[in-house]
Amino acid sequence: MTTIYDIAKKTGFSITTVSRALNNYTDVSKTTKKIILDAVTEMGYYPNSSARSLTTKKSWTLGVIFVEDLGIGMKHPFFSAVIESFKQNAEAQGYDIIFLSRNVGGEEKSYLDHASHRGVDGIIIMCSDHKDKEVQQLIESPFPTVVVDLHSDQSSVVYSDNFRGSMLAVDHLVELGHRNIAHIKGHDTTYAGLERLRGFRAAMEKHSLSIPSSYIVDGGFFSVDGGYLAMKELLQLNEHRPTAVFVAGDNMALGALKACKESGITVPDDLSIVGFDDIEVGQHITPTLTTIHQDTDLIGKKASEVLIQQINTRSNEYAAVTIPVKLIVRESTKAIS
Amino acid sequence: MTTIYDIAKKTGFSITTVSRALNNYTDVSKTTKKIILDAVTEMGYYPNSSARSLTTKKSWTLGVIFVEDLGIGMKHPFFSAVIESFKQNAEAQGYDIIFLSRNVGGEEKSYLDHASHRGVDGIIIMCSDHKDKEVQQLIESPFPTVVVDLHSDQSSVVYSDNFRGSMLAVDHLVELGHRNIAHIKGHDTTYAGLERLRGFRAAMEKHSLSIPSSYIVDGGFFSVDGGYLAMKELLQLNEHRPTAVFVAGDNMALGALKACKESGITVPDDLSIVGFDDIEVGQHITPTLTTIHQDTDLIGKKASEVLIQQINTRSNEYAAVTIPVKLIVRESTKAIS
DNA sequence: CTGAAAGCGCTTACAG
DNA sequence: CTGAAAGCGCTTACAG
Structure with missing residues (x-):
């Protein structure tokens, strides 16, 4: 492995000057810089990030927390899409991302342990359960954080306009003539679930529509199975069955469809269904799924911007960014006959 | 930030002894160890990974290369499932994963630059294009590597038994009475595409079935659109249309279905379709998709085992692991009438 | 069982 | 415009 000393020896300059040339300091003569940079290329030198981090206290590394309530991790279509966008934007700013976990080398560690150990410059938190203690601990720590799909007063946050999404969904259904509209909600410990439910209630009230208590069914943590079970329950309401169901997540809608x-x-x-998320699958199933589109690209991009901004300014001000959603009408909804 | 010096000062021992206690050296007295560990907990000390890496030359970090021919990155259902499993296993062994990219802070870098800079201990390569120069460069470098879904003589490899998968698919179709079987293949620059095609040809020959040249259509890089276009082409064979199509990937099968x-x-x-991959969506569409199941969990697990083994032994021997596949019969295939 | 010292590869005041 | 020196937080021979 070639180091800064090798470059110094080869070019005859001191390591100080080599370091300066490498870091684009202005006070290095053009000729010197060229000589050094040529040697760097020739010898195949790469600065050692550990050594650099050790002196500068900056790791150029961003931690990612992915709480795996469902045990599917990166297979989660919404979070993986957000992360992909986050990663691309972070990389463009020079940051690498590293996944933070609780299990390092067989030992139980907290996220905070892991983040401290790696010396990440900031953390993005994507999890559904807002009561997780470890996550809370992290938010309260001095690490700059940004939280996706969750609200907090002690951290920057980025999320879709869940409330408005529900309004759009209900408006669409009402426009199609539906009045008996049920809701398969996300679990109460999830921010998205709560907000969408709140939006649903508000929209129904706006249209002066009442909601029988049997019309709100818990679909759990946004899984296909949860949606399946919830829909089964709704279908047992023989006499007074809804003509439309607004499902708080596309995965659950998949289960409902099944x-x-x-x-x-x-x-x-027989029944109209509208989902929430706009996962890719929705376009390929039969019927294609009417849903509320979440702009995962923008969520990831904003999250990285907000986080990096916070890192750079070291400010204690938290940003709260709401990302617009939109209704995508496809085949799973239809005017009532 | 508390360091080893703080612990030393507080406990009255030297940093040497503190370090030893922290690293479970046997030659530290029980009492001493307890005193030190208690102080560690009390002061909230976390060893600094940069400092440790700098001295030990080991970063406990594994690089991940995700070539994004399709620009979807982590949204790729197959690779993201493999990575999730890889990550879990790597973490259990104490390794964190870091994504290697070509664009760091706006500057064009090679994967090798990035890997060298971060000092990763090993690299997992998941990409469809086996001719990529940067990837080739990495494989030839001294870094331990493991390649998924691609063959190489200079690296360990882990892949599904693609050849056998094609045999299973064709056997199934033939058993159902099909004789006019077409194939939507993956692009020729992909190892999986090539192997599956080879298996298809061999299976057809085994059954003494001929393959008109028009029966093999290129679906490109396993995308939904590619499959859609390829199927359109097949459907134009009015007079002599196949009764069944074996599609080299589930995403392409989704397009074909469309x-x-x-x-x-x-x-x-009218037509039977069998895919390859067994992505989750296949269970939720109508008709549900008959396909060849790839064991993504096992692929990721084996990849991490092979890679870590290689890191530990520093051997130059490369492992080649083939993961079994199996046929999953669902609704998209039917006996010919 | 414990400690003093050197060294890992960098950056950054400080001095000239 | 350039260099000598200190220091970042660890680990590891070496010595006792």
């Missing part, structure tokens, strides 16, 4: 299919209910002829 | 739907072809009544 339940309908099994019960011989045709969507959208 | 093309059929648009053209009024009912799957499986």
